[in-house]
Structures are given as C-alpha cells and as structure tokens.
Amino acid sequence: MDEKDLQFHIPIFVFLGLIILHVILCIIYSFVQLIPLALLPLSLAVIYIIAVKRKGWESK
C-alpha cells in the first residue's frame, strides 16, 4: 500500500482512533460494561478492511 492509498483511508484511521479514545476513557473512568459496545462500530471497520483487501486481491 503506497502513501496515496494510506491517505485515502484516513477516515477509517480517524474512525478507529475515535473508538480507541472512547475505550480508553471507559477504562480510565471504570465504565468497563460499555466496552463491548465498541464491537458495533468495530464491525464496520472490519467490513471496510475486508473490502479494501478484496479490492487489492482483485487488482492483482
């Protein structure tokens, strides 16, 4: 993956960063019961990554 590809995927990095920030806040403030909810947006990120990988395989 070159630099332009990485730049194209900036929104998903920000998306993941926001999820991680909220998970960290849950740990700091002891709201551990909320952490499993992070799986909901993370599943979207996983679907996106699979789509990126599939596109990469198709182009080869």
Place this chain on the structure above:
Amino acid sequence: MIQNIYFTLLSVFVFAIPLIYHSYKFQGVENTIILLLNIMGIAIIVELIGVTSGAYIYTGQTLILVTIFVGIGWILNTYPSMHIALYLLGLYHKENLKTKEILIASILSASFGVIYDLFIDPVAVALEIWVWSREGPWYGVPIFNFIGWFFIIFSMVFGYLFTRTRGEFLKDKLLMSLVSVILGSLFVYLMMMLCVHLGI
C-alpha cells in the same frame, strides 16, 4: 467525569483536521466547502433546537461553545460513515451519481452513523458530556436520539452528494447548500416532531 470542556473541544478539533484534509485532497476545495456547509449548517440548527427545547444539555457549555462543538463534532461521525458507505457501494470515484445512488448512499451512511452512535452516546452520557432530560432504554440514551441521528446524517449526506453532483459552479453549489441546509433541518425537525407525537 470529563468537566474540562477545552479537552473535549481540543479532541474534536484534532480528529476533524485529518478529515477536512482528506476531503480537500480527494474532493477539492469547492466540495470541501459545501461539505462543511452542509454538515455544520444542519448540525448547528438541529442541535440548537435540541438544546433550547430542553431535551438534553451539554454539561458546563455555553451556547457559543455548543455551536463550535457540534459544528465540528458532526464531521467526526458523518464523514467516516459516508466514506465507508461510498467505498462499499463502489461509488467513491463516480462523478455523476444518480439520485437513486445518492439515496442509497445516504441511507447506508446514516445507518453506519447510528451503529457508531450506539457505542459513542452511552459513553458520552456516562462521562456526562451531555445529559438527557429523560433516561432511555439504551444505557440511558433515549431511542429518539438514534432516530434523530439517522435523519440528521441522512440529510447531511444527501444534501452534500446532491449538491456535489448537480451543482456546476461554486455559486450554484453554495446556493444549493443553503437550500439543502434549510430543507434538511426542517426535515429532521418534522421527523423528530413525529417521534414526539408517536411517543417514541
């Protein structure tokens, strides 16, 4: 709890900057301007109605800080949701989107935005960044919040994609953005009134 408003505002700015840069890099200056107009315009109008109606409050924030916070903050959930939706639909690089494609992309973006909020909102409520006037079933968050999120993101994305595709010159795009902000806000307001009427 997070009482430092400036920490919240700073983190919103830090995450928004790469997204604005991304839009500038891949969509150009004109489209970035109309993106910001559509998102910030609808966000500020709808949130100010929400705050002044007493449905929720942003802890320790003045009306000016709320305006800055929501204006920038809505970029963080709308833009990545729209990016994922356009990418999965294979429409990212398509210039002339058909109305049906814009509609599908808007519905998908709004659905992704709601999925994201199912995690973010309970955390924000637990941290007392904002407080709901009546407690809801989803970790204290009322259901109409998620319905609201759906219609807000739908209006923003539909307005942006429609303006981007149909507007020819910047002047047209700005005028269309203004109309789409007014219509989008009105649409969200009517949908929320319907929710109140139905007792959701």
